[in-house]
Amino acid sequence: MTPANGTAGEKxxxxxxxxxxxxxxxxxxxxxxxVCEEHLPGRYSIEVVDLLKNPRLAKDDxxxxxxxxxxxxxxxxxxxxxxxSDTERTLVGLQLRQIK
Amino acid sequence: xxGCHDDDVAVGNSLSSGRIAPSxxxxxxTAKMKMxxxxxxxxxxxxxxxxxxxxxxxxxxxxxxxxxLICGGPGCGKTLLAAEFLIRGATEFDEPGALITFExxxxxxxxxxxxxxxxxxxxxxxxxxxxxxxxxxxxxIAETGEYDLEGLFLRLGLAIDTVGAKRIVLDTIESLFAxxxxxxxxxxxxxxxFRFLKDRGVTAVITGERGDGSLTRQGLEEYxxxxxxxxxxxxxxxxxxRRMRIVKYRGTTHGTNEYPFLIDAEGFSxxxxxxxxxxxxxxxxxxxxxxxxxxxxxxxxxxxxxxxxLVSGTAGTGKTSLAAHFAHETARRGExxxxxxxxESPQQLMRNLRSIGIDLEPYVKKGTLRLHxxxxxxxxxxxxxxxxxxxxxxxxxxxxxxxxxxxxxxxxTAVETQAMLLRLVDFLKEKQITALxxxxxxxxxxxxxxxVGISSLVDTWLLVRNIEIDDARTxxxxxxxSRGMPHSHEIREFVLTPKxxxxxxxxxxxxxxxxxx
Numbered sequence: 001m002t003p004a005n006g007t008a009g010e011k012x013x014x015x016x017x018x019x020x021x022x023x024x025x026x027x028x029x030x031x032x033x034x035v036c037e038e039h040l041p042g043r044y045s046i047e048v049v050d051l052l053k054n055p056r057l058a059k060d061d062x063x064x065x066x067x068x069x070x071x072x073x074x075x076x077x078x079x080x081x082x083x084x085s086d087t088e089r090t091l092v093g094l095q096l097r098q099i100k
Numbered sequence: 101x102x103g104c105h106d107d108d109v110a111v112g113n114s115l116s117s118g119r120i121a122p123s124x125x126x127x128x129x130t131a132k133m134k135m136x137x138x139x140x141x142x143x144x145x146x147x148x149x150x151x152x153x154x155x156x157x158x159x160x161x162x163x164x165x166x167x168x169l170i171c172g173g174p175g176c177g178k179t180l181l182a183a184e185f186l187i188r189g190a191t192e193f194d195e196p197g198a199l200i201t202f203e204x205x206x207x208x209x210x211x212x213x214x215x216x217x218x219x220x221x222x223x224x225x226x227x228x229x230x231x232x233x234x235x236x237x238x239x240x241i242a243e244t245g246e247y248d249l250e251g252l253f254l255r256l257g258l259a260i261d262t263v264g265a266k267r268i269v270l271d272t273i274e275s276l277f278a279x280x281x282x283x284x285x286x287x288x289x290x291x292x293x294f295r296f297l298k299d300r301g302v303t304a305v306i307t308g309e310r311g312d313g314s315l316t317r318q319g320l321e322e323y324x325x326x327x328x329x330x331x332x333x334x335x336x337x338x339x340x341x342r343r344m345r346i347v348k349y350r351g352t353t354h355g356t357n358e359y360p361f362l363i364d365a366e367g368f369s370x371x372x373x374x375x376x377x378x379x380x381x382x383x384x385x386x387x388x389x390x391x392x393x394x395x396x397x398x399x400x401x402x403x404x405x406x407x408x409x410l411v412s413g414t415a416g417t418g419k420t421s422l423a424a425h426f427a428h429e430t431a432r433r434g435e436x437x438x439x440x441x442x443x444e445s446p447q448q449l450m451r452n453l454r455s456i457g458i459d460l461e462p463y464v465k466k467g468t469l470r471l472h473x474x475x476x477x478x479x480x481x482x483x484x485x486x487x488x489x490x491x492x493x494x495x496x497x498x499x500x501x502x503x504x505x506x507x508x509x510x511x512x513t514a515v516e517t518q519a520m521l522l523r524l525v526d527f528l529k530e531k532q533i534t535a536l537x538x539x540x541x542x543x544x545x546x547x548x549x550x551x552v553g554i555s556s557l558v559d560t561w562l563l564v565r566n567i568e569i570d571d572a573r574t575x576x577x578x579x580x581x582s583r584g585m586p587h588s589h590e591i592r593e594f595v596l597t598p599k600x601x602x603x604x605x606x607x608x609x610x611x612x613x614x615x616x617x
Contacts, residue, residue, distance in 0.1 A: 019250040028245070055254040062235050065280065066250035081280070082245035093242030 012044040013073035019066045020052045024083045028067040031084035144351045147303040150188035153370030157355035163326045167304040171315045172331030178307040182269040184367050187218045190228040195266035198259035199231045202275035206231035216367045230262040236279030249289040271307045294324040326350045360482030371486045390429030393603035397588035406532040408525050412539040413564035419538040424453045431463035435498035439471045442507045446471035457599040476507040481520045504538040521554045559583040
């Protein structure tokens with residue numbers, strides 16, 4: 001499968017906003033890692049931001065829902081809320097796959 | 101029936117007729133609630149808003165530490181009311197506030213409230229108000245799987261902690277519903293939000309757009325709020341009136357009527373019904389009407405201070421001249437007088453009165469007389485009333501003249517006009533202000549009937565009418581009633597001369613006057 005967006009070698013910069021070690025946050029991180037390993041092996045970075053520790057950061061990326069995944073790179077910025085349990089929708093949200 | 105004491109019954113009737121529900125509040129609009137309001141130990145703790153009138157109808161303010169919903173259609177002033185609550189809290193009651201806005205950026209909001217004379221930026225710089233603009237853009241958000249709005253809570257918590265907020269405003273949480281798909285999550289999170297706000301002990305104001313058939317679109321906020329205030333902006337006969345009503349207020353009594361309110365250069369003001377208990381103080385002092393012969397007819401002394409006087413008559417009978425004499429006399433004594441003209445501009449009024457020897461200009465320049473002209477159609481009835489309240493509170497006149505009151509009927513129904521005038525008469529009496537109203541009776545209707553039915557409200561009623569004698573028309577004036585004094589029952593010939601009004605006895609009738617001295 002070819003990624004619908006981005007050329008090979010493009011660096012993906014992802015940031016996952018969580019609030020502590022909640023089940024939803026943990027599930028989101030697991031799901032995200034799995035998706036990235038499968039579709040973006042070796043060219044992604046995941047930064048986990050715990051808003052319980054640093055609530056000020058919520059303002060910068062306009063975070064309201066938890067967990068929220070923000071695709072910082074490649075542009076444009078995308079936000080995906082939820083625990084990413086629906087892989088299909090996650091891929092569409094990340095624009096790794098076009099809507100069929 | 102034209103005696104002195106024939107009106108008490110009529111007043112009683114008009115009060116119990118149900119047009120105006122008796123109000124529990126005897127205070128008036130201008131009272132500084134925070135200073136005068138006694139703290140009631142058994143009552144719910146309340147956070148004063150500092151908004152004139154609102155603290156009266158809520159009997160002290162919004163429920164402290166609990167959420168209040170302000171709802172209404174677009175353009176009814178929800179955001180401004182919420183913002184003013186917050187700003188006054190920070191400036192007048194030393195309660196810092198957090199402003200969470202979903203629709204406007206902090207900058208836009210600061211601009212909006214600047215027009216009301218509030219400097220939001222300075223309060224932010226001083227650490228008294230924290231602003232967080234929460235933007236929820238649906239097009240940028242995809243949803244997959246479960247989530248909650250913990251991020252929102254963290255941001256609220258942060259904003260509260262930044263300034264140690266005692267008050268918080270959320271404007272408008274419905275934006276969240278536009279941004280997210282999962283309504284079930286949102287509804288449960290909204291409930292959690294209200295619980296969160298209560299736990300934090302902040303006095304919260306939440307605004308909500310009015311929905312179809314319910315107070316808010318989601319139909320949820322009104323149930324979880326402890327107090328719900330509904331704002332309304334309606335247009336009747338091309339004239340708009342803003343009104344507010346307290347729909348619910350848990351654990352306390354409150355005014356239940358619709359109250360008109362005004363948004364002007366100084367922010368909000370709400371007009372409560374004034375006290376209808378008829379227990380205002382009375383004065384035995386007499387004030388001259390400005391026409392010596394008329395004083396003579398009124399027991400030789402003139403009007404009572406703080407009484408209300410009605411001058412009625414058909415067109416061109418000299419009502420304004422009579423009013424002007426009183427205004428001139430009041431100002432001449434060095435007392436302040438407020439003259440509200442609804443037919444003539446101040447310049448025209450002064451020019452015309454000069455022709456009968458009344459020069460108001462020096463007193464206007466001196467500041468003891470204030471002429472205020474506006475068209476009755478400029479505002480709704482209540483808005484006029486609010487304005488009169490404000491002017492009276494600010495100018496503190498000893499006498500107020502309204503020329504003519506009958507013009508208000510053009511803007512509203514007779515019932516509403518009567519209700520408004522009742523409030524006005526009451527308000528002025530409470531303040532011991534002598535009030536003089538002129539009233540234009542339309543030709544054809546009985547001269548002793550006033551369209552607005554205010555005759556029972558006033559203490560002294562003067563009637564000017566045209567009298568045809570032989571082949572000439574002349575004016576006659578008589579005192580229809582004057583409470584608390586033996587007044588003349590004569591009809592005097594009313595003559596406008598370059599030196600003012602003269603009241604002559606009709607030929608052949610000399611000496612027959614009851615109180616002739």
